[in-house]
Amino acid sequence: MDQSLATATAAPIDSLPRQRLDAALSQVNEVLVGKNRPIRMAFACLLAGGHLLVEDVPGVGKTTLAHALAATLGLSFRRIQFTSDLLPSDIVGVSVFDRGSGEFRFQQGPIFAQLLLADEINRATPKTQSALLEAMAEGQVTVDGASRMLPQPFFVVATQNPLDMAGTYPLPDSQLDRFMLRISLDYPDAEAERRLLTGENRSEMVGQLTSRLSGADILALRRRAHAVTASPALLDYVQALVAASRKHPDIRTGLSPRAGLALLACARAWALLGDRDYTLPEDVQAVFVPVAGHRLIPARSLGRDALAQGLLESVAVE
């Protein structure tokens, strides 16, 4: 909800990171015109400490979004183009023998970045995919028996093309669960498209972006988001939604406890983005479809997002 009643009772978050957060949002919005909501959703995912899956047809700005985020957030950025011959070691790195010192030295893979763009993740083999997904879940990689921590914050933006399925390995349902949010960018509306056509080159714009936030800011904002109040009434609502997904006749597998956690975390981050220190049912509703859509396994051939929307419309709010 962009509009909110509650201003009097809201205790605004520390003003400095808050201002930077707003500046970061508006900077990304300038690059990707007319994508207000998906960008906000990406920020919510970042603040909730999750990873983002962008599913859409080519050319709608998936990669631009990741670039703009990286530049704006002031994070170290790496990009991996997933292909079918990509190996796990191409991602996490490999130990090489150093003749000079006479010992093995670990050569860091591209995963050692704060923001990782995993482009067309479904083109890699399941083995490679799971290497990335494990790193995403653990926040560390293990090579030759030694665990190596990934830098913090660690934020993965993976993209996936839902069409053009030839020669791909679609992520299995269990792996999809590791992405906190799944969003799509959709085509721009007429006005945004015109601005896109008449405006300057997007990649040049991305190159000129300055960082608005730092890694430390993001970690502070994450702590802040975690502290956003979720009242008993709101927890009831989240639980009711999760319970409804498990009883729904059209859903084979309902939402897992991890999904419930993700829903709450995202709703909190969404509230934070709305400059509130408590969560409203509207926040839960706003993030529900991106959080739940890819985790629901339909019993019949139904659209997952439509299913999530139907679920949302069946649970009462206090």
Add this chain to the structure above:
Amino acid sequence: MKRNRTPPGTRGPAWILAPLPFNLLCVTVGCVLLAHAPHMPAWYTAALLAIVAVRWWQRRRQHRRVSAWLRIVLLVSVLATTIAVYGSPFGREPGAAIVCGLLVIKVLESERLRDARMAIGFACFILMSALLFDESLWFTIMVGLMLLPALATLRALEPGLPESRWLPAFRTGGVLLAASLPAALLGFLLIPRLAMPLWGAPDNGVASTGISDRMAPGDLHSLLTNDAVAMRIGFDGAPPPDGQRYFRGMVLWDFDGQAWLPGAAARRPWPPGRVATRGPVTRYEVTLLASHQHWLFALDVPVEAPEGVQLGPDHTLWSIKPVDQTLRYRVASATGYRLAPEDLDPRLRAAALELPPGFDPRARELAEQWRAAAGANDTRIIQDALTLFHDGGFVYDLDAPPLGRDSIDDFLFDTRTGFCEHYASAFTFLMRAAGIPARVVVGYQGGYWNDFAHYLLIRQSDAHAWSEVWLAGRGWVRIDPTAAVSRVIMASTGGAAGDVGGGGRNWWMPWRDRLDIVNRWWGQTVVGFDALNQSRLFRPFGIEHTTVRMLGITLAVIVFLALGVGALLTSLRPRGKPRDALAAAQLRLQHRLARIGIVRGMTEGPNHFYLRTAATLPESAPVLLDLGAEYVALRYAYSEPPPEQVRVFVRRVRHFRPRHMVK
């Protein structure tokens, strides 16, 4: 000028008619117009439909009102058109045409929810009035289904429906319609019937269907092409064979050169002469549909009249009251009979020989030639006439050419084309001219025997005219001159089945005749459920005669029981108990707002609800926004809301009165 910001999901102020209910209203009005189309001029219906369509299209494109001047012009045109078409604004047809026009004008001015609600109420009333014109089962079902869009419109007028979704509105409408069926059945059975209709719907005295008591060449044409049911007959025993299925209606004695009329002889209490019956008497029950005539029909020839009906001197049945509603009566007839075989009353003989002077000289001449050749042999003259029809190049054709002043001459010598009434008329004329007492009988002949339900179905197209001649020693003998005609041209209209014995009918006609069982059941059980039937309602329970008082008490008891069971079920249904004082106060506020038409959706978040409500009620907006902020904070910003603040909120809700009514 301050403009209220409307929150997403709402469209303009709440009392403005949204596109979905307006579209549904247009559909409803279209249905009403179609239900009344059968009795209104086609161009009038088309014009009204076009006005609705144009308004629908225009409102879709731009939101502009229809000016009052245009509506006044339309109002005047509707009244003027009705008077021009029907001659008077009073009566059933003109009345229906006027209210249909008024309904369309109401659609033109429907801009608010209140207008639409009124229009729907009006539309339902007009839709039901279509049953004054047609009571058949199919039409009743159709009218019932046409209530669906009306109910769907009412649903769409209520808040909480997703925009531009027709299906949920129709689903609610269907549920409402189905739920109303038991109540309708109860009312049908138990609301006391009046023995007489409360008001007679005047229909300007025009008999729309049925045989009239005047027969001129061409008069029966419209009847012979009319498929409407005239009557249904159930026999106690076996039905009479095909050739004897002549149903006597009235006897026409007087010929004025153009038309045959009952004449004086039909109504005089002259002795009818004895009936000598041979063979068994056939007993049967006739269900005669409203004919607006006094004549009742009976198998040739009735020997006993039903109660309250006179058996006339010419063996016709004459009811004191015209048959304005479906009438059921029992009659006994003898198919083997001799009618007044001994002697004919001289006055009747004179009436049966009278011919208008100065008409049809050639026919008279022909008859006199026959008489001269035959001498005293009446049978030979009859034979001569029938031979003429058979061999004289006569054609049976419903599309008979018009006849001049000497209609009999024109028919016999020039056109030689016609149907039953031409032949009966010419034959009777020839007989009289030859000195044989003769008269015309009008009634029905043939019919469809429904072997499954065992009844004879007579349609208007079975209407027939034949002759009776009086022969010494044999009495009145039925002669059907039409049967002598050898060449038949079937009219494309497919009627006249009874006239020539059923050849050339469409393939679907037998099916239609078979399916008439359903109509018969409907007519007897539902339409025919009158005060008498109602008084026998409780016979299975041993109550011989049910009084109005008993019906009323039964109705009241059942209604009370139903309401009681409903209330019990509602109270037993598990209801969400408010969690605490805060939730209770919020529910109270929601109830108060719901009463003026602002309903919180089940999944609507509190933030959105308060913003929407504040936009709908601008005058109460500051208070509502305050209350909303308080509630949202108390409910969602604390693990345990501070009791003091909750008390303040509860107090503020108690004193809150919405300032602006939603229209």
